[in-house]
Amino acid sequence: MAPEDRALGRGLEDVSHLFLSGAGNPQAYERVDDGVAQPGTRRGVAVLRPGAPLSTPQLTATLIECQDALEPGLRAIGTDVPCGPFGGIDVLALDRASRWTIVDVDTVASDKLLLRGLGHADWAARNAATLQRMYPALAIEAVPRLRLVLVAPAFSQLTRSALGQLRATVTCFICHAVWVSDRTGIFFEPLRGEDDLGFPP
Numbered sequence: 001m002a003p004e005d006r007a008l009g010r011g012l013e014d015v016s017h018l019f020l021s022g023a024g025n026p027q028a029y030e031r032v033d034d035g036v037a038q039p040g041t042r043r044g045v046a047v048l049r050p051g052a053p054l055s056t057p058q059l060t061a062t063l064i065e066c067q068d069a070l071e072p073g074l075r076a077i078g079t080d081v082p083c084g085p086f087g088g089i090d091v092l093a094l095d096r097a098s099r100w101t102i103v104d105v106d107t108v109a110s111d112k113l114l115l116r117g118l119g120h121a122d123w124a125a126r127n128a129a130t131l132q133r134m135y136p137a138l139a140i141e142a143v144p145r146l147r148l149v150l151v152a153p154a155f156s157q158l159t160r161s162a163l164g165q166l167r168a169t170v171t172c173f174i175c176h177a178v179w180v181s182d183r184t185g186i187f188f189e190p191l192r193g194e195d196d197l198g199f200p201p
Contacts, residue, residue, distance in 0.1 A: 051177035051184035056090070059105045059151060059175065062186055063091050070103070070149065070173055070188055072096060077135060083127070086119040094138075099145040100124060100131075105175075109154035114162060117148045117170070151175050155191055163191075 063069055064076045073096025080088040091103035102124060104117040124131065125146055150172045155163075163170055172191035177184050 048178040048180070048187075051179040054107055054153075054175060054177045054184070054186065056105060056107055058184075059107070059186070060090050063093075063103060063105075063151075069186075070151070074101065076103075077138070081134070083120055083123040086116065086123055089120045089124075093149075095147060097145075099147050101147040101149055103149045103151065105151040107153065109152055109156055111156055111159050113150055113152055114159050114170075117150050121146050121148045121169070147171065149173065151188070153177075160191075 060079055064079060067075055074093050075095075076091050076093045078092040079090065081092045082088050089102050090105050093101040093103055095101045102117060102120045104113060104120060106113045146169070148166075148170045150170065151174075152172075153175055155172055155174070163172065174189045174191055176187040176189060178187055179185070
């Protein structure tokens with residue numbers, strides 16, 4: 001994937017130039033006491049515009065390259081992990097509490113994402129021995145503690161309602177494609193509803 005095609009993560013180093021002084025920008029002004037607009041520090045904030053549509057490889061690559069993109073301490077250890085008839089787990093990770101975390105992504109809003117993720121979580125719970133063979137350097141519990149993380153541009157009301165029954169095990173993030181400098185970046189937003197659906201307590 002060419003550098004210009006890679007999606008940026010949420011790292012501030014990638015967008016910090018947008019928030020610096022307006023020096024050199026003829027449209028950046030500061031109002032002084034005498035009422036005359038003078039070149040100086042911008043008073044406004046950066047305006048982010050929609051970026052190009054995201055692809056699944058871009059999302060998964062960003063989660064691997066920006067280890068804290070979703071939450072602090074989340075460490076990706078594998079991608080496209082095969083698990084029987086359910087298709088591959090997009091990203092297998094460990095969170096800061098050393099819980100196995102299945103991260104499944106989609107580039108469109110689809111209720112199938114939740115079903116796919118639950119299938120992956122069930123497979124992982126029943127196949128701890130297989131995971132031990134796949135990752136021998138890691139200490140994997142006989143009955144692994146599992147989390148499911150879903151990433152998509154949006155979640156339907158049906159999925160949100162189902163998440164109300166799964167709040168202890170499923171966390172969701174909305175991914176926004178934004179235009180940063182000369183390429184597409186990603187902003188990850190935790191899904192919040194009236195009851196913070198999808199969040200572990």
